[in-house]
Amino acid sequence: MTLQEFTATVLKTRGALAETDGANLHVVLPPELASRVGLREYQHLVFDPQTDSATAATEAIRIDHDSPLVETLGALLDPATRLAFVDAPFPRLKPIDPVQELERGITVRNGVVRLRECVSVQTIYFCFVMEYEALADERRGGLLELWINPDAGSVADWPAVLEAAEPRDASLVPDLGPRLQAAAIVASRAAAGLVRHRLQDFLTSLERRRTGDLRRLREYFDGIHQEIRRKVQRATRPEMRASEMHRLDATAHAYRARVADVVERYSARVRLWPLAVIACTAPAYRFRVQLLRRNAKSEVTFSWNALNRALEPRCCDGCARPTRVVDLCDDHVHYLCDGCFLPCHTCGRRYCRACHRRCPRKHG
Numbered sequence: 001m002t003l004q005e006f007t008a009t010v011l012k013t014r015g016a017l018a019e020t021d022g023a024n025l026h027v028v029l030p031p032e033l034a035s036r037v038g039l040r041e042y043q044h045l046v047f048d049p050q051t052d053s054a055t056a057a058t059e060a061i062r063i064d065h066d067s068p069l070v071e072t073l074g075a076l077l078d079p080a081t082r083l084a085f086v087d088a089p090f091p092r093l094k095p096i097d098p099v100q101e102l103e104r105g106i107t108v109r110n111g112v113v114r115l116r117e118c119v120s121v122q123t124i125y126f127c128f129v130m131e132y133e134a135l136a137d138e139r140r141g142g143l144l145e146l147w148i149n150p151d152a153g154s155v156a157d158w159p160a161v162l163e164a165a166e167p168r169d170a171s172l173v174p175d176l177g178p179r180l181q182a183a184a185i186v187a188s189r190a191a192a193g194l195v196r197h198r199l200q201d202f203l204t205s206l207e208r209r210r211t212g213d214l215r216r217l218r219e220y221f222d223g224i225h226q227e228i229r230r231k232v233q234r235a236t237r238p239e240m241r242a243s244e245m246h247r248l249d250a251t252a253h254a255y256r257a258r259v260a261d262v263v264e265r266y267s268a269r270v271r272l273w274p275l276a277v278i279a280c281t282a283p284a285y286r287f288r289v290q291l292l293r294r295n296a297k298s299e300v301t302f303s304w305n306a307l308n309r310a311l312e313p314r315c316c317d318g319c320a321r322p323t324r325v326v327d328l329c330d331d332h333v334h335y336l337c338d339g340c341f342l343p344c345h346t347c348g349r350r351y352c353r354a355c356h357r358r359c360p361r362k363h364g
Contacts, residue, residue: 003070004047005162006129006143007063010073010276011037013084013167023048024060037072045069070131073275083180083277086165091306093120093283101304102287105311110293111328117288123303124173125149125156126180127278128187132195136268140202143275144191150183151286152303154312155190155322161307165280173279180277189320195272203268210266217262221255282306291333298333316340318353331355 008018008025017028025045034041044060063069098118106113126148133141147156173179196203228248235241287302303312313322318340327341328334329352336352343350344359351359 002047003063003143004045006145006275007045007047007069007073009129009162009165009278012165013086013276013278015167037069039069070275083279085168086162086278086280087168088161088165088280088282090282093285093306096285096304098285098287098304101285101311102289102302105304105324106302106314107325108291109325109327111333112292114290114292115287116290116299117286119286121284121286122281123149123151123284123286123305124176124179124279124281125158126183126187127158127162127276127280128184128191128274129276129278130187130191130272130274132191132198132270132272134199134202134268134270136206137265140199142198144194144198144272146187146191146194148183148187148190149284149303149305149312150179150186152301152312152314153182153186154303154314155186156303156305156312157308161280162278165278173281180279184277186315186320190315190322191272193319193321195270199268199270206266206268210262213262213266214259217255217258221251221258224251287311291328291335293328293333294330296330296333300335316354329355 004020004023004025008020008027011027011029011033012018014033015030016033019026023046025047027039027043027045029037029039029041029043031041034043039061040059046060046062047064061067061069098115102113102115128144128146128148130144130146131141132144133139145159145162147158147161148154149156225248228244228251232241232244232248235244283306285304287304289300289302291298291300300314302314304310305312311324313324314335315321316323316326316337316339317334318336321337321339323337325338327336327338327350329336329341331352332355334340334352334354336354340353341350342353344361346363347359347361349359349361351361
């Protein structure tokens, strides 16, 4: 979701009219809403920083991630009114072969998957719109949109659903509170991994530059250190030797201080906070599935939605990363991605990160 789409969606869920025109957004707001967000009742919003000010409407407001309007929209969706309901157009469910869809949608490398039941349902989905920001020697940020199916613990890939969504009054949803809470837990854990993935190039660049600066710093102080050591070895008088040894200590202290400065300069501080939660219902097939690993078994739920026409990737029980290729642990048959079933660095035995924070074997 772009910042432009987020702004339009939030304003529309509060009763505004919004029309997209390239990088511009033309909005018509009810008087109360306009007063609350600090905009005119008819307002032009510009989201492209490259737009020439001469070509933008005189009353237009430029919007970026640092604009006060973004924070105002977040405050508008305070905890008491954070959840909005929308209707979105979804295709009708068509007949499918559940066994074939299950085989195509999930690969379990060390266990057995059995389909127990497949039924058509109307499933509630929660869209969590979050803003993230990474601060180091430069700033990176953006918006993240996560569609969570709390009944299956899965993530749907619906990048354009909100563009065609229309607000509606909240309707009675069975167990809305617990389902929203379950979705929020999945969203917060999954978002952390997705943000790390989005920032991977940025973090890799920081690491590369930090490594280069530390290497040059070490080479510089190594040269100074070696020169002082030679002077210490050549010194014939005790006071001269003591003076050079003092310089050696001061150089080591200066080196440690400079290293600390470099580490601090390239330390990335990442923030992630929710802006809105939007709920809608969609037709789906609910699969009740049994996972078997040796003598243990567990039952989980999968969902096949009509928009993607595919099984939604269920979140790893260890890190909540959506994944389709998994391993199962021996004890509790946890559903695990590659990173949560890695071998121990010491003994080489694979272990479940959902069961254990460290290798359960005792290493001598």
